[in-house]
Amino acid sequence: MTERFDIRHIDLAIADADAGAPGGRALSVFWWKDLPLGTRASLQEELPFGISLLRQLTAEYAARQLEARAVMLGAPLRATYEGWAKPAISLASALEAENLIESLEEFATASSVAADDISVVICTRDRGPALAECLSSVVAQRGTPGEIIVVDNSRDGNARSVCTEFPDIRYVHEPRAGLSRARNAGIRASRLNIVAFTDDDVEVHPGWTAEIARAFAERDVEALTGLVLPARLDTGAQCYFEFAMGGFGTTFIPRTFGRQFFEETRPHGAHVWKIGAGANMAFRRSVFERLGLFDERLGAGAAGCSEDSELWYRLLATGGECLYEPRAVVFHHHRSDWPGLKRQMKAYMKGHVAALIVQHDNFGDRGNIVRVWTQLPAHFAKTFLKTLFEGSPGRLGILAAEIKGWLAGLQFFLRFGWRKQQVPMRAATAIAKETAR
Template identity: 50%
Template structure:
């Protein structure tokens, strides 16, 4: 993969479509309707210039998808199916009859929700420059949150000079390593009715806090996740993660995840990671505290990752709902080099296996252990065959890290003390009988 920087070009098509000029390097187009993200399109230099009618053809499908997902007459966002994609909410005739532009304008209208009941928790470890940029983006929010909590997970307290003394910022030093430990420390220090979490390598769209609050205007929603766009595509590793591996989230229409999502995937292993990304998530405080906070056996600094998806699993199992709302946008600084990306993928797989063990122990879902023993090896084989056929050496190297992470994760099956570890944090048993029919 050639190591030539790509540009990111944000285009607002609400006031007309202009052509994309000839580019000397690749470009990721991000199309918007005012503050509503519509979709992305990666273009090689040879695919430019892009005429206005070509851009219109691209935008038309994205606009239609938005109108169908947010159209008048829908009582709630479409429900997520087994694959984490929207179940059909409207018939073709109904979608064709929608006033598309009206639906877009309504969806893109500025959120009027007051963000003061929101506490934002930023966990950080030894990245003061990134933390400074993150806090600067929080200071530019159209609706200021009631509180910003910075949790410094560095024993040397390297974030103190960045965070201490900033208006509206509560600084917490938590020297015990582990992202779940840091997030729970942030929860303890937060006083808002709603708690949002983001990371120090993220910068926030100016409407982010207002959109998080708007999403919670639906009383049935216990957790919210949002869209994660790349902040830069300057290196081959960043482009591989975003353009070839799918990045963090690539959906631009809302989705509602409920207990039915768990039931439908009970035998195959619920794919709760499809709900969103921990860099852009929020909770009702009552739901987060009521289920005990994050499991400190999981996450960066412990088993690797998946403390966020494991908590979403608990919410759904307890009868709650998670809303993916891409109007809440953040920009993530992906790993710049291959070494960092390989470490990330090893940690992801190790943490994923650990979370599957935790979920199987807690709820007895047969699909969780089946995914470890059967589905993941099949995934490795298929991915490896595809990478060999396409001569993608970089993908084979990442796959090797995933296999190593899987092997490291298997240790948790053989650690009864770790599996039995009591944590006040595990929360109640499911409010519904999972695996049995659930009625509305």
């Protein structure tokens, strides 16, 4: 994937024709009003789409939403092994159901739930222009959040000047490097019952906070993740991350991750990274009171990443549930150059190994160690052989970065002082005092 892809958004509720792409490959994102339905990558010769294909896609997407959201058909769906949800009905049966379009209209109704009980926390480090774009999208929300907090993780506090351009933004300077430290500073500074996180390389959909508010109002879950779509696919590195590496996972069906998912994947290291991405997540404040804050050994600026998935692991291991709701949408700016992508994949793998060690130490789940020593090496070998015969040459460079990250992560097995710095399962009163300061 070396050429750019134009990203175009098609509302099937009003589309009666397809003008095609501006002159090249395209990733089409299909919507029904504000409800995201699916994506389709196409070469230039496959465009424009015919009206019959648009109608077929509408019926198929409507059927999938019906089987995932209609309570009378068994929704909400619960994630099982590998994160997939078992449909309550077959797709064929759903296609035969009546009033598919009427169902789409119901599911696509924009949330009217107030977002004034949501604290939005944005952590940033040395990316002023990107932060300005992110804040512009957050302040334009249909549901105005109760507070917006920017945590500046730079040494010299260089995000302060950007924040002064946005009224009512609360600025917090956390000079100690580390995304987990920055996020924890945001939690301590926040005052409301729901804490939502996004990143400075993200732009949020106008309905993001309203959909988060609706999800927590309708569902008795402790945490939420949402859909992460690419903002641009202008470079080969961005296209490769989105298509070959899977991006952040563009699943358009809601599902609940709970006890069943955790127990089915636990023997092999519970696959909590399937839950979503830290660029689009939210928690009830009670999660931090019950489980503690983000583990500051993990995340960018520390071990590499996976501070979000480790907290989800703690949540599921102690009986909590997390909802993936794709109606809460953000747009992520992927790394634009190959060196940046390689550094990212190395950091991801290093942080992943570190999180597996932490999860084993916290709960004694041997599946985490099995993943480090068995599953990941097997993945590397399989990827190497597949790439030799049918893959892109660029994949070998990414694979090398992942293996370097894995090797770097193994050091944490021997860092006994590091391993003893476990996040305690603190009492609710202790965290309540900490977050109230």
